[in-house]
Amino acid sequence: MGLDIRWPIGIMFALIGALLVVYGIVTNWDAELYARSLGLNINLRWGIVLLGFGAVMLAHAWRAQRTAPPAGGGSQK
Amino acid sequence: MQPVALAAVDYIILLAYTAFVIGIGFALRRYMKTSEDFFLSGRSIPAWVTGLAFISANLGALELVGMAASGAKYGIATSHFYWVGAIPAMVFLAVFMMPFYYGSKARSVPEYLKLRFDERTRCLNSITFAVMTVFASGISMNALAKLLNQLLGWNYNLSLWICSAVVLLYVFKGGLTSAIYTEVLQFFMIVLGFTPVVYLGLKDVGGWDAMKKTLASVAQDPGTLELSEKTFAPEAWSSAWQPLLGGPSANPMGVDIFAMVFGLGFVLSFGYWCTNFLVVQRAMAARNMSAARRTPLIAAVPKMLFPALVILPGMLAVTLAWTAKDGYRLPPRLIASSAYAPAIEAVTKAAAQAPEAAFEAVGKAVGLKLNKIKVAALVAEHAASPLEDETLRGRLQDAVVENDYDGVILSLVKKYCPPGLLGLALTALLASFMSGMAGNVTAFNTVWTYDIYQAYIARHKSDAHYMWMGRVITVVGVLLSIACAYFASNYNNAMDIVQLVFGFVNAPLFATFLLGMFWARTTAHGAFYGLLGGTLTSALFHALTLAAGNTAGIKGGYAGVVWSFPSEMAQNFWLASFAFTACLLLTLGISLATRRTKSDAELGGLVYSLTPRIRDEEQAWYLRPAVLGAILLAGCVILNYIFW
Numbered sequence: 001m002g003l004d005i006r007w008p009i010g011i012m013f014a015l016i017g018a019l020l021v022v023y024g025i026v027t028n029w030d031a032e033l034y035a036r037s038l039g040l041n042i043n044l045r046w047g048i049v050l051l052g053f054g055a056v057m058l059a060h061a062w063r064a065q066r067t068a069p070p071a072g073g074g075s076q077k
Numbered sequence: 078m079q080p081v082a083l084a085a086v087d088y089i090i091l092l093a094y095t096a097f098v099i100g101i102g103f104a105l106r107r108y109m110k111t112s113e114d115f116f117l118s119g120r121s122i123p124a125w126v127t128g129l130a131f132i133s134a135n136l137g138a139l140e141l142v143g144m145a146a147s148g149a150k151y152g153i154a155t156s157h158f159y160w161v162g163a164i165p166a167m168v169f170l171a172v173f174m175m176p177f178y179y180g181s182k183a184r185s186v187p188e189y190l191k192l193r194f195d196e197r198t199r200c201l202n203s204i205t206f207a208v209m210t211v212f213a214s215g216i217s218m219n220a221l222a223k224l225l226n227q228l229l230g231w232n233y234n235l236s237l238w239i240c241s242a243v244v245l246l247y248v249f250k251g252g253l254t255s256a257i258y259t260e261v262l263q264f265f266m267i268v269l270g271f272t273p274v275v276y277l278g279l280k281d282v283g284g285w286d287a288m289k290k291t292l293a294s295v296a297q298d299p300g301t302l303e304l305s306e307k308t309f310a311p312e313a314w315s316s317a318w319q320p321l322l323g324g325p326s327a328n329p330m331g332v333d334i335f336a337m338v339f340g341l342g343f344v345l346s347f348g349y350w351c352t353n354f355l356v357v358q359r360a361m362a363a364r365n366m367s368a369a370r371r372t373p374l375i376a377a378v379p380k381m382l383f384p385a386l387v388i389l390p391g392m393l394a395v396t397l398a399w400t401a402k403d404g405y406r407l408p409p410r411l412i413a414s415s416a417y418a419p420a421i422e423a424v425t426k427a428a429a430q431a432p433e434a435a436f437e438a439v440g441k442a443v444g445l446k447l448n449k450i451k452v453a454a455l456v457a458e459h460a461a462s463p464l465e466d467e468t469l470r471g472r473l474q475d476a477v478v479e480n481d482y483d484g485v486i487l488s489l490v491k492k493y494c495p496p497g498l499l500g501l502a503l504t505a506l507l508a509s510f511m512s513g514m515a516g517n518v519t520a521f522n523t524v525w526t527y528d529i530y531q532a533y534i535a536r537h538k539s540d541a542h543y544m545w546m547g548r549v550i551t552v553v554g555v556l557l558s559i560a561c562a563y564f565a566s567n568y569n570n571a572m573d574i575v576q577l578v579f580g581f582v583n584a585p586l587f588a589t590f591l592l593g594m595f596w597a598r599t600t601a602h603g604a605f606y607g608l609l610g611g612t613l614t615s616a617l618f619h620a621l622t623l624a625a626g627n628t629a630g631i632k633g634g635y636a637g638v639v640w641s642f643p644s645e646m647a648q649n650f651w652l653a654s655f656a657f658t659a660c661l662l663l664t665l666g667i668s669l670a671t672r673r674t675k676s677d678a679e680l681g682g683l684v685y686s687l688t689p690r691i692r693d694e695e696q697a698w699y700l701r702p703a704v705l706g707a708i709l710l711a712g713c714v715i716l717n718y719i720f721w
Contacts, residue, residue: 042273
């Protein structure tokens, strides 16, 4: 049905991942903040994972769109 | 307990997620042309999407919160709800039952009952199902809003209405497709949001083996953490099967192995996964038969691994509480705000009383079990120099020893998440709530429109009319669930009764489907009266049995206690087993004594022996449901073996 769900999922996680990475870099000096996460800059690390996941989703969506050009409403039923 | 304050970055993550789920609803709006599009997604969705939606609709907030709670209370044996109580049933649904649901072109599970039997069975099933879904979403909404209120200090009403409004908006716009698409997004959100929390927890306790070691000490003395009054063998929390083999007294669940395997693993699990429209609807939206059958199988893969995400946190919390690492303790129950005034009065009076009597009086005023030493210290200090009310409240709350297991998951989120990750984990919690609620709402609006409205109220209207009705009932459904949430927050006991009654109806249901699908001789009379009989059996069983530690009344035994079970869970599992057996025997007997009203031709596509086999030899082997199912079952056996 019309929309490929991988686009919104990919975009959302890439955005949130990027946000966490940036936030992680900006707050990297703050040892007190990361005392909770056992001294790991979990925002930076997990941000990279989310960014990677988003990128994979987007790549899949992009490939699917290229190999099968949008069929409009014709493919339904 | 101090509520956690969210930073700007957390709110941005939360808002980004909300914007995307609503955006999906709006993007799909233009594809909603017929009622089939709205209620069934035009049967056009690929299997991986319906598969993830299938599992996500099931993974509501109550599941997430409740499984962590059980993980703390019962340890790894909680995984039986997954490995015994889900995977086999999901495989059965895919391989054997999906051909009839999807192939018969029924638009809902109750409609299948009408095609197979007659209006009566459908009517019974659709009405109970519709009411049940509304109550289910109301109960989970109430639980979530309360949790957010207690742990984050968010306003109860505000969280309730805003969360519901978001769900309403995207389901209203994009119907089932929108619910399914957002469920896939929510699935990833839940997994990616909680994984780092579990990872940090596991790292903190020193890894799996260190956790197992600590849990062995816990099992031998669970009273220290108020987990249980009994003591158990060292492996009771860290082994899945050994404690069960020792009988109901050897495991914290208090369940025997027959009840576990037959009651949970067969009756309850097949009854839920194979007949509940909430999940089956996702598979019915698949683009073809093959995708429909793969839906539950794809869903089974994450389901099999979820214990690591939802049960492990509970076990980690117990481990942390045992070592009191960084002062961590299991979240205590909160003192009701109305209990503070009498409690403070009791503390003030206590100085003049004997210590034993004073402790009892304070405990009675608070209404919860308290720590004796902490209360004595408080009383002495207060007598020496009167403390402020605020301090007294804090100290009293600190002295509570009863655990609030539902708070376990959020207590870990609070402990490990710095701003940023905190926003992600909370978003994951809200996502689980929304996926569960959207599942309920879409199942409700479909059953209402097709099985109640179209069947009994307005028969021959245009398709546009039913689509309009679908949108209207979506709004009504959400409002009804909000009403139920308020009802649940005010009348907890009434809610228990409601759930109890639905339990009575659901327990025998699988017998009706099993006979209907696999025995052509089953008659409409047999099905209807068998189901009624099964329901009555559950009610009767409940009236005559009681679990240890409960008093007769809503928990059962109000007509005299004929049998008593070691735990409520055992009582539930046995109730289901009895109801199922009664329904099975009654349906068999009545069917043999009555005439069939439907011919073989009419039952084609509805009954196993009268339906041409689906030939899937042309499909690649890795797409065949039977092969996939066998692989999944093998995986399940391996997991059980590893955690034996």
